[in-house]
Amino acid sequence: MRDKGLYNNILNWSKDHPGRLALGMGMVLALLLFWNCLPQPLFEVPYATVLEARNGQLLGAKIAEDGQWRFPIKDEVPQKFEQALLEFEDDAFYYHPGVNPAAIGRAMIQNIEAGKVVSGASTITMQVIRLSRKNQPRTYWEKIKEMILALRLELSYSKEEILALYAAHAPFGGNVVGLEAASWRYFGRPPSQLSWAESATLAVMPNSPALIHPGRNREHLEVKRNRLLKRLMQKGTLDSLTFRLAKAEPLPGKPLDLPQRAPHLLSRLYSGGHRGERIRSTVDISLQKQTEKIVQRHHKLLRQNEIHNAAAVIADVRTGAVKAYIGNTKNPANHHQNKVDVVTAPRSTGSILKPFLYMLMQDEGMLLPDMLVADVPTQISNYTPKNFSKTYAGAVPASEALSRSLNVPAVRLLQDYGVPRLHHYLQQMGMQTLYYPPEHYGLSLILGGAEGTLWDITGMYASTARFMNRYDVRDPQTKQFKSRPLHYIEGKEPTPSNDSFSLNAGAVWSTFEAMLEVYRPDDEINWRQYLSSRKVAWKTGTSYGFRDGWAVGVTPEYVIGVWVGNADGEGRPGLIGNKTAGPILFDLFDMLDETSWFHEPLYAMKEVPVCRKSGHRAGPYCTPVDTVAVPTTGLKTEVCPYHRKVHLDTSQEYRVHSRCMPVSKMKSKEWFVLPPVQEWYYRRNNPSYAMLPPLLEQCEQDVDATVTMELIYPHDASQIYVPKEMDGSKGKTVFEVAHRGSRSTIYWHLDEQYLGKTEAPHQMALSPEPGQHRLTLVDEDGVTLRHNFEILSR
Incomplete structure (x- = not known):
């Protein structure tokens, strides 16, 4: 009822006062128009992409899409520039509502006396409006619009925000827009570090940037700067000594190049959707500079062997935050694809994945740290892995096979473990480049048959080290391995993967211990003899054809990944991980703070009797026997068969x-x-x-031939392909046999036809016709070994 009465009163009032109603409605409409006249956003312009270090220092910037050096808005304006600007442009800035009536009156008198426009009476607020309405004609009607919009701007923005808008969008000559871009382009440092002379120079420049660009009309610029400095002194802002020193400072020369401390990281941000943003990274600028120097120093040596590219990543193990990011080398002639970010480029992994197989097999109870593994000539189907040295040890402890990066034991272990299983766990650990199913890679997966990125692989090692740092026997959650990729944006830590799997900390510990024994570069070869030497679990990798050299090292505090090679894939003799990437890795570790070593996970280990010679759990006939701490999962392994x-x-x-x-x-x-x-x-x-x-x-009767003799090649192969020689003639296959007797004689037969006899070494080159065949070997004691095989059509 009260609402109905109020409505009737308004209706009766409007009937009695129609003129007042129209006026009121007009005022309401005017207020609505005034309130909504300010564009949102005020500036629709593209900004440069700016990359900062963790402490806010500039690492680099990419020019805005309109070709202007215009940095994103900063909340604060340095005090020196603010005082110089307000003295020059608007000394009543903090007292007027956006329009200064006194200044308008003074400008009108000056313009009438001069017979032309010599003063515009624009406040800083009005100039912000004019900058936002670019390319508008300079008319009285436009000036009125600026005043209205300036009044409206003051109602929604603080004085500090208006100053920041002006500082970010004022023109400073050429394609330089905004205080921050001008400070870097003309003086090579941030606005907060400018002197009084430099601040005054930039304060007067937007007044007429085309006329007083530092590259020309320098006398005019200097006069205006010095006049402003004098006013600041007269006002008491500067003392006389500071004034004289400021006047003596030279004007800037031609525009300077902006810092480019992490250009590949900047490009990665830009292409990743962070265009026109100011990104605070996790990069430590001091480490970034030192890393760049070290990589470039090694690059000078490497390029003498036509090795032109290198990349390095340093990250904090605990958080995954990147501390240094070198995507590629700086080449003198700006070629050799140095703009490619090799950190994210898929490359053949070489042997860099072997520690994960060694760790996972221990976790599954399939391997003990020093268990003997076979290192003999091996052919599996049509795949014949070779050791880098082209030699064989016969049998070697698993830890030594890892530290020496022997290929044949790794392939044989992977055959036992299973390619699908390793493929699955590598994906769960953070390897994102396994685009194909396991059968596509086969056993070559462990020797570089798959491609990986330095980013992923370094992150995988970091996640493994983080697992060790977090492990606590009292907390079951810490027994679950969860990968977490590295990150480079401050405050945006990626969440751990949803995928997790149980992992025995003892298996990780023994893997890191084995990685301590990887042969270090020449300068580090005697590292154990020095108390100051740090422990680093590290691994190298070299891809087929000497195209990629890898080195990844980890401590509880840091992980470092290094890649060396040619971005175009050209291989080079001597491009070996240990010789090329390894020295860079240890030079980078040497510049870091003191590091510690992982705590042995005692509750994930168990002391068991182990055969000293075979590394297996001791059987009833083993002697001598050692008591060794092994992962608790190692209790599943078989006792010594040897x-x-x-x-x-x-x-x-x-x-x-x-x-x-x-x-x-x-x-x-x-x-x-x-x-x-x-x-x-x-x-x-x-x-x-x-x-x-x-x-x-x-x-000697009834002796099992396999106890005395064994085929080296073909050991398991039932199908053999014999290629033709270069001249088109029949090729040959070299059959090889091992015999326990060092002076034994073996008599060779093929399909019941006698071929001849051999004494050690027992080798014979044969060229059977395509089809099924039987090889029969008989030693002087009558011990016989038979092997059926098929020669495939040529």
């Missing part, structure tokens, strides 16, 4: 068995025996290896 009880005659010079000698006359002894092929290579490198004594003559 130690067995051997029966000897009374002279202990011959082996015997119960079918040829009474048990009462036999002597028993524990013996370390490797399979024939492994033994063939192992004994060359281990003179202490004791071969089995020969069988007593009457005990």
Whole structure:
């Protein structure tokens, strides 16, 4: 009822006062128009993309899309520039509502007396409006619009915000717009570090930027600057000494180039959608400068071997924050694809993934840290891996196979572990470049058959180290491995992956311990002899064809990844990870703060008897035996298969068995025996290896041939492809056999046809016709070994 009465009163009032209603409605409409007259946003202009270090220092900038050096707006205006600007342009700025009536009156009198426009009476607020309404004619009607908009601007923005808008959009000559861009282009430093003379110079420039550009009309610019400095002194802002010193400062010369401390990171931000933004990165500018120097110093040496590109990433293990980012080298002639960001470029991984296989197999209980693994010539289907040295050890501890980066043991281990399983876990650990299914890569996955990025791989090592840092036996959550990629934007830490899997900390610990033994570069070869040396778990990689050299190192505090090569994929002799990327890695570690080492996860380890010779859990015939701490998952591994009880005659010079000698006359002894092929290579490198004594003559019946002889090639192959020679003639396949007897003779037969005999080494080059064949080998004692195979059509 009250609302209805109020409505009737308004209706009756409007009938009695129609003129007042029209006036009121007009005033309301005018207020609405006034309130909505300010454009939103006020400035519709593109800005430069600005990259800052963690402390706010400028790392680099990319010009705005309209070709102007216009930095994004900053909230604060340096005090020196503010005081100089207000003295020059608008000394009543903090007292007027956007329009200064006194200044307008003074300008009108001056213009009438001069007979032309000599003063515009524009306040800073009005100038902000004029800058936002670019290319508008300078008319009285436009001036009135500016006044109205200036009044409206003052109602929504603080004085500080209006000053910031002016400082960000004022013209400073050429394509330089805004105080910050001008400060860097003309003086090479941020506005906060400008002197009084420099601040005064920039304060007077927007008044007529085309006329007083520092590149010309320098006398005019200097006069205006000095006049402003004098006013500041007269006002008491400057003392007389500061005034004289400021007047003596020279004017700036031609515009300077902006800093380019992390150009590839800047380009990555720009292409990633951060255009026109000011990005505060996690980069430490001091580390960035030092890293750049180190990489460039090595680059000068590397390019003598036509190796032209290198990249490096340093990150904090605990947070994943990038501290230094070198996407590529700076080449003198600006070529060799130095603009490519190699940090994100997929490259063949070489051996850099081997530690993850070693770690995962221990976690699965398939491997102990020093368990012997086979290192013999190997052919799996049509794949024949080779060690870098082209030599074989026969059998080698798994930790040594990792530290020496032996290819054959790695491939054989992957065959046992399974390519699909490794493929799956590599993806869960953060490798984003496995675009194809496991069968596409096959066993070559562990030797560089897949491509990875320095970014992903460095992040994978960081996540593994972070897992060790976080591990706490009291907290089950810390037993779950979750990958988290590296990041470079301050305050935007990526969340850990949703995928996780249980991981034994002991497996990680023993992997890092094995990585300590990777052969260091020449300058670091004797690192253990110095107390000051730091422990670094590191691994190198070299891709096929010497195209990529990798080195990744990790401590509880830092992870460093280095890549060296040619961005166009050209291989070079000597482009080996240990020799090219390794020295850079350790020079980078040397510049970092002191680092620690990981705590041994005692509750994830267990002391067990381990055979000293084989590294397996000790069996009943193992001797000597050591008590060693191994991952608790290692209890699943088999006991030593290489130690067995051997029966000897009374002279202990011959082996015997119960079918040829009474048990009462036999002597028993524990013996370390490797399979024939492994033994063939192992004994060359281990003179202490004791071969089995020969069988007593009457005990040689019913001997298993595989105990005495074993094919080295083809070991498992049932299908063999023999290519033609360069001249078109038939090619040959070299068959090779290992025999326990160092002076044995082997008689060769192919399809029941005698071919000849061999004495060590037992090799024979054959060229069978396509089809099925049988190779028969007989030694002088009558021990026979047969192998069926097929020669594929040429």
